[in-house]
Amino acid sequence: FFSKPRDFSLPNSSWGPEMMRLYEHYNSQCEAETEGGGKQKGPWRRIPSYNRSLKRKTSFFCVCFSGGVYLSKLIQSKARLFTRSIKEAGAAFEYVLFDNSDAQKCVGILQAGHLLEGPPGFVHGGAIATMIDTVTGAHAAVLSGPVMTANLNINYRSPIPLGSTVLLESSLDKTEGRKTFVSCQVTSSDGATLHTEATALFVSISVRKILD
Numbered sequence: 573f574f575s576k577p578r579d580f581s582l583p584n585s586s587w588g589p590e591m592m593r594l595y596e597h598y599n600s601q602c603e604a605e606t607e608g609g610g611k612q613k614g615p616w617r618r619i620p621s622y623n624r625s626l627k628r629k630t631s632f633f634c635v636c637f638s639g640g641v642y643l644s645k646l647i648q649s650k651a652r653l654f655t656r657s658i659k660e661a662g663a664a665f666e667y668v669l670f671d672n673s674d675a676q677k678c679v680g681i682l683q684a685g686h687l688l689e690g691p692p693g694f695v696h697g698g699a700i701a702t703m704i705d706t707v708t709g710a711h712a713a714v715l716s717g718p719v720m721t722a723n724l725n726i727n728y729r730s731p732i733p734l735g736s737t738v739l740l741e742s743s744l745d746k747t748e749g750r751k752t753f754v755s756c757q758v759t760s761s762d763g764a765t766l767h768t769e770a771t772a773l774f775v776s777i778s779v780r781k782i783l784d
């Protein structure tokens with residue numbers, strides 16, 4: 573009765589060679605070899621991704637706690653995670669996130685599809701902001717549990733060609749009480765071109781607050 577939800581952060585036929593190269597680079601570091609030739613956890617962990625978030629909990633909490641019957645019935649059944657809402661593989665956001673808890677870093681590998689166009693031939697600034705929010709948000713959530721973006725500052729340094737693969741690297745700057753401060757850099761897949769720089773503040777919240 574229970575079908576397993578599809579994990580969208582696994583390779584599909586739309587992933588190009590650069591996307592695959594970076595994916596394999598980090599994925600190969602999710603497992604390390606022991607001295608005896610066995611396997612153990614490596615420094616990186618792939619973060620799975622689905623097209624819905626908190627599906628069961630949300631409908632449960634909506635009905636039970638927030639009086640959200642309207643939300644539950646009419647909206648929740650259709651709700652999709654924004655970055656995973658386009659069905660055609662490769663058309664919009666193709667991405668995968670990896671987390672390194674020892675280094676307190678998170679990386680996102682993004683292949684920007686044709687539906688993300690802003691200026692002719694380049695990626696829309698809002699789509700770049702979306703991916704920065706996604707990578708830094710996932711990083712802050714790994715570090716601090718449930719959070720919401722309170723502040724996002726972005727400097728666009730050079731445009732991202734549509735169809736290209738870029739690397740988003742998020743690092744922890746500091747935590748202060750409920751506040752988690754992170755920085756993010758978006759570079760070309762070889763690291764040679766800096767496309768975008770950002771800082772973000774996430775504030776810890778209770779899950780109840782999101783659902784309210």
Ligand SMILES: CCCCCCCC(=O)SCCNC(=O)CCNC(=O)[C@H](O)C(C)(C)COP(=O)(O)OP(=O)(O)OC[C@H]1O[C@@H](n2cnc3c(N)ncnc32)[C@H](O)[C@@H]1OP(=O)(O)O
Nearest residue numbers: 705706709710719720721722723749750751773775776777
């Ligand atoms: C897997 C996919 C991952 C995707 C991740 C995507 C994440 C998102 O996009 S979330 C959606 C966008 N964000 C929102 O809609 C949030 C809207 N804002 C809010 O709900 C609230 O303002 C919220 C939760 C951020 C903070 O509210 P609240 O919990 O009442 O905290 P509040 O008491 O005001 O502030 C807590 C601290 O943060 C600071 N703070 C809050 N907002 C800001 C801000 N914008 N700038 C600087 N500091 C801030 C406060 O000064 C306070 O600091 P201190 O503790 O030192 O006094």
